[in-house]
Amino acid sequence: MSDWFAVQNAEDVSSPALLLYPDRIRENIGRMVRVAGGTSRLRPHIKTHKLAEVVRMQLEAGISKFKCATIAEAEMAAGAGAHDILIAYPIVGPNVTRLIELSKLFPATSFLCVADNESAIQSLSKAFSDSGCQLGVLLDLDCGQHRTGVEPGAAAVRLYRLIATSPGLRSCGLHVYDVHIHEPDLSRRTNLCETAFSPVNAFRHDLLSAGLAVPRVVAGGTPTFPFHAKNSAFECSPGTCVLWDFGYASKFSDLDFLVAALVLTRVVSKPGANRLCLDLGHKAVAAENPPPRVQFLNLPGATELSHSEEHLVVETQHAGQFAVGDCLFGVPRHICPTVALHSEATVIRDGRAAERWRILARERRLTV
Numbered sequence: 001m002s003d004w005f006a007v008q009n010a011e012d013v014s015s016p017a018l019l020l021y022p023d024r025i026r027e028n029i030g031r032m033v034r035v036a037g038g039t040s041r042l043r044p045h046i047k048t049h050k051l052a053e054v055v056r057m058q059l060e061a062g063i064s065k066f067k068c069a070t071i072a073e074a075e076m077a078a079g080a081g082a083h084d085i086l087i088a089y090p091i092v093g094p095n096v097t098r099l100i101e102l103s104k105l106f107p108a109t110s111f112l113c114v115a116d117n118e119s120a121i122q123s124l125s126k127a128f129s130d131s132g133c134q135l136g137v138l139l140d141l142d143c144g145q146h147r148t149g150v151e152p153g154a155a156a157v158r159l160y161r162l163i164a165t166s167p168g169l170r171s172c173g174l175h176v177y178d179v180h181i182h183e184p185d186l187s188r189r190t191n192l193c194e195t196a197f198s199p200v201n202a203f204r205h206d207l208l209s210a211g212l213a214v215p216r217v218v219a220g221g222t223p224t225f226p227f228h229a230k231n232s233a234f235e236c237s238p239g240t241c242v243l244w245d246f247g248y249a250s251k252f253s254d255l256d257f258l259v260a261a262l263v264l265t266r267v268v269s270k271p272g273a274n275r276l277c278l279d280l281g282h283k284a285v286a287a288e289n290p291p292p293r294v295q296f297l298n299l300p301g302a303t304e305l306s307h308s309e310e311h312l313v314v315e316t317q318h319a320g321q322f323a324v325g326d327c328l329f330g331v332p333r334h335i336c337p338t339v340a341l342h343s344e345a346t347v348i349r350d351g352r353a354a355e356r357w358r359i360l361a362r363e364r365r366l367t368v
Contacts, residue, residue, distance in 0.1 A: 005262055005297050005329045006351060013353050015327070016284035017264040018342040020243075020357065022349065024260035025054060028242050029061050031257060036229045036236055043067045043086060043218055045239030048336045049261075050361035051345070052080035054242065067218065067237045068361075071098045075368060076361040078106040086112040086138065086218060088175055088237070090148060092120055100131045101368040112136040114175045116150045121162050121169070129168030136172035137163045138218065141203070143196040145180040152203035157210065164212060173216035176200050178224055184251045193220075193227045204233070223252055245335035246295045263294060263330045263338065264346075265312070267322050274319050276302075278328060281310040285330070286337035294330035 005021075007013065036042045039062040046055060047069045055066065055077050065084040066077050074085050091099055091113045103111055115121050115137050128135045139160045142149030150156045164171035178196055183189040200217070207214050218235045220228045225238040240248055243261040265280035285294050291304040294312075299322075302314040322328075332338040339345075340362045347355045360366065 005348075007264070007327075007329075007348055007353055008351050009353050010264065010327050013264055013346050015264050015266045016280050018339065018345040018359075019262045019264050019329070019353075020345045020347050021260050021262075022053075022057070022347060024258045025049075025242060026057060026061075028244065028257050028260055029058055029063075032225075032238060032241055033061060033063070035226055039063045041229070041232070041235050043084075043235045043237045044242065045069075045088075045221070045237050046073055046077055046361070048239040048243055048339065050076070050339055050359050051357055052076055052360055053357050055080040055082055058242075065235065067239075070361070070364070071095055071102060071368065072363050072366050073361040074099075074111060075102055075105075075366045078102070078109045078111075079366075083109045084112075085109060086114075086175070088114055088140075088177070088218070090115060090117070090120060090140070091124065096124060096127045098368050099135070100127060100133055103133045103135070104131075105368060110136060112138060112172050114138045114140040114148075115163065116140040116142075116148055116159070118159060118162060121159065121166060125166035125168045127168070129166075131168075133168070135169055137169050138173050138175040138216070139163060139171075141174055141176045141200060143176050143178050143200055145177060147179070149176070152199040156203065157206065160207060160212060171213065171215075173214050173218070174200070174204065175218045176220070178220050182223055182251065184253075186254045189223065190227060193224045222248060222255065226255070240336060243335045243339070245333060245338075246331045247289065247333040249331075259331050261332075261335055261339070261345075262297070263332060265328050265330060267324050267326050267328070268311075270319065270322075270324060271313065272319075274315050274317060275305070276314050276316065276319050276322055278312045278314065279310065280312040280330070281308055283309055284338075284341055285312075285332050286334040286341070288337065289333050293333050295333075296328045296330045299328055 043065040045067045067086045140149040222238040222240045241257045244257045265278040269277035302316040305313045
């Protein structure tokens with residue numbers, strides 16, 4: 001329906017607000033499962049939504065493994081019932097102790113992390129062996145993003161062997177994130193992915209040939225998700241597709257997911273004949289990308305003129321159709337950091353604002 005986003009009791013929703021549509025979220029989860037050919041190799045990233053309610057929806061769909069970026073996200077997922085959680089981020093400094101505390105708080109949950117550095121591996125080994133706990137570690141491989149990870153090769157083999165032989169640790173495979181591959185053209189994106197992962201596949205074979213177990217390879221994000229789903233040796237970790245946004249929708253026409261999260265904003269001023277000022281500043285919609293940062297479903301074609309902490313000024317020939325106080329419904333360009341700007345989301349059921357979900361894992365610390 002063209003007005004699927006409409007909220008009959010919008011007057012009850014303070015703005016700016018993040019809106020979630022659980023029926024669409026559930027549909028996206030189902031589509032994710034279909035792309036993966038089942039749930040056994042799915043390890044969705046929860047950094048997009050940061051919500052216990054969505055973790056539970058994924059658990060209900062049969063998904064049992066999860067990926068996250070922070071200790072708080074891991075704690076949220078464990079509290080929601082997840083028992084296999086990969087923190088795909090280097091654990092250093094006080095976070096090592098926090099992860100030990102988290103392991104003790106949820107003894108039935110298997111926590112994994114990534115590492116790409118000898119001293120970091122040694123620190124994890126000492127801390128976990130001293131605590132009497134054990135930590136699963138994946139070697140983080142760099143397949144071209146040059147952010148974290150080590151290039152496949154002899155040095156990487158030595159690090160993998162170090163993980164496998166270090167007390168308090170167990171080697172649990174490889175983590176390979178290809179965030180640098182965002183080519184809109186499907187054939188070129190496919191070729192880029194094959195080129196990036198050719199050394200990874202060879203490295204995995206070398207490890208196996210050396211008698212080292214490689215229980216899993218956690219690969220990719222949403223743009224390359226369908227490619228990795230065809231490799232039975234890989235676990236897939238899409239994230240954005242559970243909520244979707246116009247940044248990905250406009251770039252990756254081959255990916256069939258529904259927008260399931262919007263921002264609601266109101267006209268707070270009319271500073272000119274063709275201008276509307278909205279209460280949708282940097283603090284309500286992600287602003288790290290160039291304009292447009294939001295596309296309005298009930299005001300297509302609006303041009304963003306200025307964006308500041310609390311205000312967004314747009315130009316439109318339809319400004320006369322809107323009064324101060326009227327609502328606009330927008331699709332963010334980048335939904336992940338947009339969610340993190342909101343402490344709660346308003347849940348829309350059957351066209352009405354029905355409840356609010358706390359975005360628990362936007363916090364840096366929950367209890368540990």
